[in-house]
Amino acid sequence: MHVTQQPGPTDADRGRRFWQTRNFILFFVATSASTLGSAMVSVALTFAVLSHGHSASILGLVLAAQAAPVVVLMVPAGAIADRWVRRSLMVGADLLRCASQGLTAILMAGAHPSVAVLIGLVTLVGVGNAFYGPAESGLIPVLARPEDLRRVNSLLSLSGSITAILGPSLGGMLVAIGSAPIAIGCDAVTYAISAICLTAMRTLRPARRATAPFQTQLLAGLREFHQRRWLILMTAQYGFLNLAAFAPFLILGPVSLAHVVRGAQSWGIISSAIGIGGIFGGGVSLFWHVSRPLVLYETAAAVLVIPLVLLAAQASVPYLALGGVAFGAGIVILNLVAQTTIQRQVPEEALSRINALFGLVAQGLTPLSYAMCGFLARAVGIKPVLAASSVVVGVSVVVLLMRRETWDLRDAPAVADGRSQDKGGRTRGQDNRSSR
Known part of the structure; x- marks a missing residue:
């Protein structure tokens, strides 16, 4: 070293x-x-x-x-x-x-x-x-x-x-x-x-x-990622949300309003509401602390069902704007929880590799999700895609809330003093039931 x-x-x-x-x-x-x-x-x-x-x-x-x-x-x-x-x-x-x-x-x-x-x-x-x-x-x-x-x-x-x-x-x-x-x-x-x-x-x-060779260090980063089941679940769900929530709302939202009078103006209002929701989510996170970060992560994922349901129901613009606020707040809280949890639970010398792997799933699936969303909308229609998306997002939240890893992980800098976590997210050498 x-x-x-x-x-x-x-x-x-x-x-x-x-x-x-x-x-x-x-x-x-x-x-x-x-x-x-x-x-x-x-x-x-x-x-x-x-x-x-x-x-x-x-x-x-x-x-x-x-x-x-x-x-x-x-x-x-x-x-x-x-x-x-x-x-x-x-x-x-x-x-x-x-x-x-x-x-x-x-x-x-x-x-x-x-x-x-x-x-x-x-x-x-x-x-x-x-x-x-x-x-x-x-x-x-x-x-x-x-x-x-x-x-x-x-x-x-x-x-x-x-x-x-x-x-x-x-x-x-x-x-x-x-x-x-x-x-x-x-x-x-x-x-x-x-x-x-x-x-x-x-x-x-x-x-x-x-000072290890580059390839060795790259593989070591993959092992650091693989040994944390909570991280695998969080990353996989984020990629899944890209497919089932982010793309359907951001792509099919403007498409569904394209042929409506003042549709572009309406989507502009909804887009601004998404930004306002992001500010709200960031502001709340400044003062709201939770001891189980992955439970908050699943709560934010569940909030994404709201805009999908409103869009599928062809709600009026004021309600869609409220859905946009929920969408923006949900995404910001998801990102904040993911980033903060990784920073507090992963050794500093491996942080960039772990964040890169998470980012690869978060951003790498975006083009695929956009393409799939458009194809499915043409094949079966906009409303069925949105309805199905809201269902599968809700089911994913329920499934992960039933996982032990979601509840076991506590908000504590578990690796700040060099300790590592086992595959279930528990800290070796520390009673995982205690929290800061």
Whole structure:
């Protein structure tokens, strides 16, 4: 093993609450800036491609080129993040994305860029995303004390929910005045801000890094994942929810309103409600502590049945907006519970690999779920798909609530002192019935 440096608490930070520390403030600004820019460019890039005369199929290729590296590289990136200094990887990813988006903005503002060049540039953004995510998730537990992780993740989630609302609006405004390249350029600036903030963080805390071969460490990460049954169940259900809840609501919702008067406006209201629900879920998580995190995870999954039932019943827009609030809150709480539980139950030196495996299921199934959802809707109809989705989500919740692992796992930093968990989620060397 050799020692590298990770951002940690300084003498000036000791005794302060987590939100007052220099490192966390810089980290919060970095993530908030980059997520705002990404939310802006999601709208701007789409319309910039179309405004240059490219077809919808070319747009699909561009978006796929940005998403593909995340799916392909996420697990290897997690293994690399557990070997190297995570902050350095994040800074490198920010600089790569900054350069790519900056060049894209310049090309979009001038002559028509070739499709090959455009695809190459957005692929680089995807590569940066693939390396940034696992490194970020592994760095958070270094910045905060174990007892503060839930609130740290809640604050970051609140920031993400707010930028998810503001970003598309700002991007849409810039597109409306004919300045899509400016929005893409703003995204490049936000990555630069993120890199500057991350570089300014103090690096005092030593962290152990493995010297084993890369392949050996990758397999070790798979073993760490496999030996935790609670983690397998949580990850599998998240992937299942991608298929049975996320895609049906997000795809069939706008489709069902497409031929209704003011359907686009109605879906815009529902989309805003989803963002409001995300803010609500993050706010509640700041103050609501539960001793059995997986029970809360299943509760959040059960909430997702509400919007599916309302959409299947063709409820009016106000009720669908309430369903959107439930949808947004449920997703945020699912993500918060998953991230915080992994951070508190998995050894720090394996965090990036475990988060990468979880993220691979969470994001890797998204294209498949969208394709399957559209195919099934064409084959049997929208209402039957939504009704069936609500049933299978509810059944999955009942099945997992009947599992012992769901109730055995307690909210405690079980591996903070080097102890490991057995396959059932119980901590070796600790009475699992006790909680913090």
